[in-house]
Amino acid sequence: MKPWFKPMIVWLIPLAICLPFIPLVLWSLSDRWFYPALGPQTWGLRAWLYVFGSAGAQIIASLLQSILVATITAFTSVIIGTPAGRALGLYDFKGKDFISLLFMLPVIVPPLCVAMGLHLWFIRLSLAETYVGVILVHLTFCLPYSIFVMWGVFSNYNPDYEHQARSLGASSGQIVLKIILPFTMPGLIVAGLFSFLLSWSQYLSTLIIGGGRVTTLPIMLFALMASGDRPVAGAVSIIFVLPALIVLLFSARYLGGRSVVGVR
Amino acid sequence: MGSLKIRNLSLSYNGGAPVIEKFNLDVSDGECMGLLGPSGVGKTTILKALAGLIQPDQGCILIDDVDVTALPPEKRDAVMVFQKPLLFPFMNVAQNIGFGLRMRKINGAHKQSEINNILRLTRLDGFGRHKVHELSGGQQQRVSLARALILRPAILLLDEPLSNLDANLRQEMRELIQEIQTKTNITTIFVTHDQSEALMMSQRVSLILDGRLRQVGRPQDLFYRPVDPDVARFFGGCNFFTGEIKNGQFETPLGLFPVGQDLKKNQPYTATIRPEDIVISPANDKHLRGAILRTNFEGAATRLWVQCNGVQLIVLAAGAQYKAHQNVSLHIPPDKIRLFPKNV
Numbered sequence A: 001m002k003p004w005f006k007p008m009i010v011w012l013i014p015l016a017i018c019l020p021f022i023p024l025v026l027w028s029l030s031d032r033w034f035y036p037a038l039g040p041q042t043w044g045l046r047a048w049l050y051v052f053g054s055a056g057a058q059i060i061a062s063l064l065q066s067i068l069v070a071t072i073t074a075f076t077s078v079i080i081g082t083p084a085g086r087a088l089g090l091y092d093f094k095g096k097d098f099i100s101l102l103f104m105l106p107v108i109v110p111p112l113c114v115a116m117g118l119h120l121w122f123i124r125l126s127l128a129e130t131y132v133g134v135i136l137v138h139l140t141f142c143l144p145y146s147i148f149v150m151w152g153v154f155s156n157y158n159p160d161y162e163h164q165a166r167s168l169g170a171s172s173g174q175i176v177l178k179i180i181l182p183f184t185m186p187g188l189i190v191a192g193l194f195s196f197l198l199s200w201s202q203y204l205s206t207l208i209i210g211g212g213r214v215t216t217l218p219i220m221l222f223a224l225m226a227s228g229d230r231p232v233a234g235a236v237s238i239i240f241v242l243p244a245l246i247v248l249l250f251s252a253r254y255l256g257g258r259s260v261v262g263v264r
Numbered sequence B: 001m002g003s004l005k006i007r008n009l010s011l012s013y014n015g016g017a018p019v020i021e022k023f024n025l026d027v028s029d030g031e032c033m034g035l036l037g038p039s040g041v042g043k044t045t046i047l048k049a050l051a052g053l054i055q056p057d058q059g060c061i062l063i064d065d066v067d068v069t070a071l072p073p074e075k076r077d078a079v080m081v082f083q084k085p086l087l088f089p090f091m092n093v094a095q096n097i098g099f100g101l102r103m104r105k106i107n108g109a110h111k112q113s114e115i116n117n118i119l120r121l122t123r124l125d126g127f128g129r130h131k132v133h134e135l136s137g138g139q140q141q142r143v144s145l146a147r148a149l150i151l152r153p154a155i156l157l158l159d160e161p162l163s164n165l166d167a168n169l170r171q172e173m174r175e176l177i178q179e180i181q182t183k184t185n186i187t188t189i190f191v192t193h194d195q196s197e198a199l200m201m202s203q204r205v206s207l208i209l210d211g212r213l214r215q216v217g218r219p220q221d222l223f224y225r226p227v228d229p230d231v232a233r234f235f236g237g238c239n240f241f242t243g244e245i246k247n248g249q250f251e252t253p254l255g256l257f258p259v260g261q262d263l264k265k266n267q268p269y270t271a272t273i274r275p276e277d278i279v280i281s282p283a284n285d286k287h288l289r290g291a292i293l294r295t296n297f298e299g300a301a302t303r304l305w306v307q308c309n310g311v312q313l314i315v316l317a318a319g320a321q322y323k324a325h326q327n328v329s330l331h332i333p334p335d336k337i338r339l340f341p342k343n344v
């Protein structure tokens, strides 16, 4: 193997990942770009001026809504997923296989069916077109991931650490804060991150349950794309991807098998 | 202060079959009590119950004559040290040792000086700032011990603290625990499945077999005066032969033995003699004759399997002069024989 081969591969992979973003950047910086030209014929900041100018308030509003919905969804998903994963990881009980299958269902069943089915119920419960409703429907997709990540964490977890801490005088609350939390932190972050990103990219379920009242970024993005203004759609796409990318970079060190497995 | 009374304790997991049944034990203040039993007999389970980590099905636990059965672990003055060191990987050595004090909201200079004292006591000076994964197995075990000692519990529960160590470290740690135990005079329950370790470490030993307490006593009592063949067998007893009492003598295939004990006549008894108590010599006419079946050199002694009047005996002989198929003479000193009524 040539000495330059390995570094080249290492650099090629991120490059390949970045490739699809290049047209987005080009589009957002173009003024006119018609077939069959390879690049934009005229460059311009029109799209960005629009995004930060006349459409700015609207986009910031939906950005905030997206952050709000995704953050609450992620926290709720982790808070519910952790005890569930703990039960599955640490204890054997009747019907465990069946229950784990049930948890998988929202992932297997097409999201459209889930959202449509829930919509009817949510209308009755007057949860349709509310933030709570949207967060709940996002949770149906995020929870399985949280539960499965935490299941993995807890099946490699030694509860004797908690017993030792108890015997040394820790109360139940102290055990949660001082033992369980630090032990499971990498898993919690991964579960939270998955949930955040899943919620962040939800379009269909938000549209159905939110009914146009809850306008998260993807809803906004679709509206802009439908108008056929590609430079603007490109700019908004970048704004859509950036926060997710930042969250991902921020927690990158927690990704990867070793940290999820936890400590035994 | 720290006396312990265990009354009628029965323990099980998740309503299953009881692991320990009707267990009674008294440990006096400052005593080091060895809890001995084969693997899986429920020693850890008993310690967990004493520490309050599992609730007994029945019975009660008294510390200094106060019933603590219903108290949660953190309210009991009994601290358990687990078989594995279980050091918290996200804390350094000093933080691990100070954990219990932190849980009791003891902070500042007092905590620091306590930590330093205990580091010195467990010969860990200078390791306070080390990460726990930088320590050797023996050092980890000592941190785990220090973490409990710093709380000065009334009762210290040690679950096989030496089982993860190699032979040299074991001896070192053994001496350290004994030294600390004498210095601090903490009532200690020392769990082990190793009979020699229990004999060495404890003032008294309690032996558990099949979920029941079989014998409690000084190490010499258990070793030389086992109450039944199972206890004898656990301490390495391997020679068992049967016979009957007739005319004040114990009649066996290996000959007649005068008995001092007050025993019932015409009833079968099982006798045992320790392999090192049988005196072996090259064949002569005076004593019992036997033939060596095979030998096993063990270093300080050689283990010999000897066939003698239809009974197979194991003899420990110093040195290595005996060979297989050799004819030898055996002398069984009557005062070293222990008799148990044979359950028919």
Ligand SMILES: Nc1ncnc2c1ncn2[C@@H]1O[C@H](COP(=O)(O)OP(=O)(O)OP(=O)(O)O)[C@@H](O)[C@H]1O
Pocket (backbone or CB within 6 Å): B013, B019, B037, B038, B039, B040, B041, B042, B043, B044, B045, B046, B193
């Ligand atoms: N959490 C548990 N759930 C169910 N059964 C258990 C549990 N822990 C232990 N047992 C059972 O209880 C019995 C006693 O176990 P325990 O750990 O107390 O044995 P031990 O005497 O400490 O053995 P060792 O010397 O190997 O540590 C065993 O048969 C074991 O299978």
Ligand SMILES: [Mg+2]
Pocket (backbone or CB within 6 Å): B043, B044, B045, B083, B159
């Ligand atoms: Mg054990």
